[in-house]
Amino acid sequence: MGKYVVGRLLQAVVLLAVVSVITFALIMAAPGGPAILYDPSITADEAERIRALLGLDQPAHIQYLRWLGNVIRGDLGTSYTLGLPVAEVIAHRLPATLLLSGASILFAVALGIPLGMLSAVRRNSWIDNAVTAISFMGMSIPVFWYGLMLMILFSVRWRLLPAGGLETDTVASTLKHLVLPAVVLGTVHMAEITRYTRASMLSVLHQDYIRTARAKGVKETWVLAKHALKNAILPVVTVIGLLLPKVATGSAITEQVFAWPGMGQLAVRAAYQRDYPVIMGVTLVVSVVVILCNLVVDLLYVYLDPRVRYE
């Protein structure tokens, strides 16, 4: 087991290197360049000077190796437009994204699993149909529209909640700002979890051991909660595991619509402004989180399913 984890971590380093090369190549291949070079007032000489100062006059492979060298020494570089170290910029943004994504996944799990189970148990009833309709709507609704609609209702019309932004002065203010974006982001995840739980439950409910459990007189709720859910949960955990990386990446659109100061918004502005160090830094941090999340989920299987073993 320990050997397995070490092996996976070594793989991760190689994977990170590959990801960074691909990201860098994509940045270089994309048309356009750092926004600071194209300020309408800037002269050609001045643009050249800035280019040299940022090392952008060097060949691409030199630029990459320089970046890599700095990263190995623990320096992610300085944002072109924000003027701050990239590590600091990310450190500012990561907590907001963790908060939003954590809340949205909590919302999704808390609603998605019970709804999925209900749907499976009452298969083909009106409840099942309603849940199915809701989850398909949740999956297909455009986030920017849904977000704006909730904002218009809850913030503009009823004045119940703030229209975006994040103020963390008090717990109450943080929660107030959190509700709408967490619900918007959570709805999409909830829809997925509901569908997976339903499908998984349905396949389990037909198994012999469920019939055995019922036959020996176990209470129906106990059948569902212990015998069925525990076995049905494995595919759902996989889905949640796939959602986990989003805890770090944030959702570009939701964060943009709700002016949420997180990683998604940071990534969007960095891409628009071609803030190369920030693009690279965000990609690196997100890759680390994705790789770690996958590892944790794989390890979690061992506990959830005794048949799984890593040698």
Place this chain on the structure above:
Amino acid sequence: MGWFGNRKRALILVWAAAALLGLAAAAAAQAPQRGGTFTLPISDDPPMWPIQGGIYNILVNKLIYDTLVRYHPETLEPVGGLAERWEVSEDGLAYTFHLRQGVKWHDGEPFDAEDVAFTFQVWMNPEVPYYLRANVSSVDRVEVLDPYTVRVHMKNPVASFPVLLGYNMSILPKHRLEHLSAAQLANPVEFLRNPIGTGPFKFGQKVPGSMVRLVANEEYWDGAPYLDAFVFRVVPDVDTQVAQVQAGDLDMAIIEPYHLDAVRNVPGLRIEEAPQVNHFYIMLNHANPIFADRAVRQALSYALDRQSIIDGLMLGMAQPATGPISPLISWAYTADVVQYHYDPEKAERLLDEAGWLRGPDGIRQKDGRRLSFTIDVDPHPIRQGIALVAQENWRRIGAEVNIALYEYNVILQNARSQPPKYDANPNWLVTPPDPDISTYYAGGSPGNTYAYANPEVDRLLELGRATVNQEERARIYHEIQRILAEDAAVLYLYYPSEIRLVNDRVQGLAPVGYRDGLAWAHKIWKQ
């Protein structure tokens, strides 16, 4: 030609009536009140460093820092800022600035001529990348005559110099920055954690990605601000900004015409139309042989239905443009130029006469070259709309017009390549309130992204720059406007108004575009 259309005139009457009623009702209660916070959206985290550009940075800097010269909040004429007054020598080679006395930096240190001289050194230091360096390219040296008098010696006369000094060229505190190296001055991380200026608002707090809070500078030399605090909130999405103004979270947002229907009759909010030094136009790349032909440019201009763009896309919130100089700079503007009223028949005639004849497929051609080109456009709805109208208009006179969508960043890069890499592109230009447009029209200038070259224009631009007398300057720029119109150098579309959605409690906003008007933020107050 009437500057205002009929519709416009009617509107003005309505406004006048409303204003009178409002005046009568409010006559008693309109003394400015103190207190309150004004909240404005910006698109990104501001570095708060005037050596860097970016509108989200510039707006915040206008409140923290001061410039030597400010623009009058109505006429945009240069008036005293940190420099109370100034004189220019007859040859235009020496500007003497008399500085205001008793001004203090936010940390209590006195401001004097050494700060001005130091700031000029930073602006002129080739090791420090400065986005407005072009504005000081003609400065030879700066001389401190006494603690409150500075003389700037020029290499050649630049008549627009005082105006340029008012264009976001903030004066920096020497005592906080003099020990920094050039590399550190490019990005003084520690200074920017608590930036110090002489402006009406002091830095208070920054929450990265969320907001910057400025507090009133009670000792401001032009009188303490009425507001207690000024907050800039990072809200990148304009639709969200509109929702936040409606929810009362923001006090003002700059909106697009397509928002108007949704917000026109919302109680507690008003819509203001403010003039700004800005024009929309379709850039043409003269490096493309098609556009090197003046007849083609003129024909495209005649074939363009500007009024339908103004009515349909801008919902009337704009005036037809006759050239690159804004009517706001009233002493230099002239409407007495060739005006391209929508006339597709005339456009076709011009093309016929120039030898561009319709081929079998209906597309005109000359010497084997088809009248076929691409409009590059960024995803902004208004500019996309302009591209679509132009495509439709120009198809009718026998041009094959494609549209290609690019990120704005890419559009800028292509325009600034030498030679420019595009055919046509709807764009806009915000300039300082001065008619000196050499940056954009002088042959070989990096801001001349149209590869336009006209020796007569070059000569006049140089003359206009070197002439100090305003009447003479006016004549020169009138001539330039006539030539640019006659040449159809680029296709001028309209002068857009800034449309702002404002909370009714807000009073005292300068009646010009907020890019210039925010220099008077200390006059804003809330009921």
